[in-house]
Amino acid sequence: MTFATLAEFEAALSAAIVPDEAAIAAARTRQGQLTKPPGSLGRLEEIAVFFAGWQRRARPNIARGRVVVFAGNHGVVAHGVSAFPAAVTAQMVANFERGGAAINALAQAAGLELKVVALDLDRPTADFTVASAMTETECLAALSAGAESVEAGLDLLVVGEMGIGNTTAAAALCARTLGGDGAVWVGPGTGVDDAGIARKVAAVDRAIACHADAPMTAFETLRRVGGREISAIAGAVLRARELRVPVLLDGVICCAAVAPLAAAAPASIGHCLAGHCSAEPGHRRLLAALGLEPILHLDMRLGEASGAAVAANIIRSALAAHDGMATFAEAGVSGAE
Numbered sequence: 001m002t003f004a005t006l007a008e009f010e011a012a013l014s015a016a017i018v019p020d021e022a023a024i025a026a027a028r029t030r031q032g033q034l035t036k037p038p039g040s041l042g043r044l045e046e047i048a049v050f051f052a053g054w055q056r057r058a059r060p061n062i063a064r065g066r067v068v069v070f071a072g073n074h075g076v077v078a079h080g081v082s083a084f085p086a087a088v089t090a091q092m093v094a095n096f097e098r099g100g101a102a103i104n105a106l107a108q109a110a111g112l113e114l115k116v117v118a119l120d121l122d123r124p125t126a127d128f129t130v131a132s133a134m135t136e137t138e139c140l141a142a143l144s145a146g147a148e149s150v151e152a153g154l155d156l157l158v159v160g161e162m163g164i165g166n167t168t169a170a171a172a173l174c175a176r177t178l179g180g181d182g183a184v185w186v187g188p189g190t191g192v193d194d195a196g197i198a199r200k201v202a203a204v205d206r207a208i209a210c211h212a213d214a215p216m217t218a219f220e221t222l223r224r225v226g227g228r229e230i231s232a233i234a235g236a237v238l239r240a241r242e243l244r245v246p247v248l249l250d251g252v253i254c255c256a257a258v259a260p261l262a263a264a265a266p267a268s269i270g271h272c273l274a275g276h277c278s279a280e281p282g283h284r285r286l287l288a289a290l291g292l293e294p295i296l297h298l299d300m301r302l303g304e305a306s307g308a309a310v311a312a313n314i315i316r317s318a319l320a321a322h323d324g325m326a327t328f329a330e331a332g333v334s335g336a337e
Helices: 006-014 021-033 043-055 075-079 087-098 102-109 136-148 166-178 194-210 218-225 228-242 252-264 281-290 306-324
Strands: 065-071 113-118 156-162 247-249 272-274
Touching: 006 136, 006 218, 006 228, 021 043, 021 306, 043 306, 065 087, 065 102, 065 136, 065 228, 065 306, 075 194, 087 113, 087 156, 102 113, 102 306, 136 218, 136 228, 156 228, 156 252, 156 306, 166 194, 166 218, 166 228, 166 252, 166 281, 194 218, 218 228, 218 252, 228 247, 228 252, 247 252, 247 306, 252 281
Parallel strands: 065 113, 065 156, 156 247, 247 272
Antiparallel strands: none
């Protein structure tokens, strides 16, 4: 899948793709037969059933899981919204490729392959406080790059990002999609001080005012106040849904990337789970708006898909218990009366 036209994006967004109800029913039946009191494994049981529905098998597994980290640069950094210069994006991509970043270690620990997709790092998006971040062609290309990172045969997709300035873009996406001004959604990101937070708030407020008359569609929101890596996440999520691959979202930026999709078509993120709730202040509010309950609360705020990669180990545990436990009949244990 690529998004050559806006019509193709809209078709993917509105496609009627749902989990397999027969597999869900079979997984729930199996849960009721396993040697434990019903519900005693808590959310692990829910996760197993969720995966059964999207993988369309009563005993799901993760034989092949992938982390994709998308990287992009943002014109809004000219307003002093980050504690780090834009050059760090490319430097961190090189670190990913050398195997030296947190996500390299965490993906390996979770048994996941890692793919890094750098998107025109030498060509930042436009400053979205005065113009659209991307042209229609540029946004479609970013969406397509995301879609192209996903193929049939994956059992889990974990999405993450790297992009200096992208917490400001995430705040603008949330404000435009869900309401509220910059102060509601802006956080410290890479660790800016109070003056830096004030600059971020001002940038978000100017962006929302600049694009106030633009159509309130998912595509226009992504292209006007998003970024290439953010749009790529949205494209990857839509492609994964077409292939019925469950998606594990990382932190506030990944969740902001899918917020315009969810606002336009709530079912479009029905195959997504939230890996964690980050320490970024707006993330908890955003998760609530998306109806996503995070798997972990570890005060992480690194990005790179790091929190979601850690949560993938919890998913593996859920599926291992679901598949590997004996039933009451197999174990010769008396069930509940």
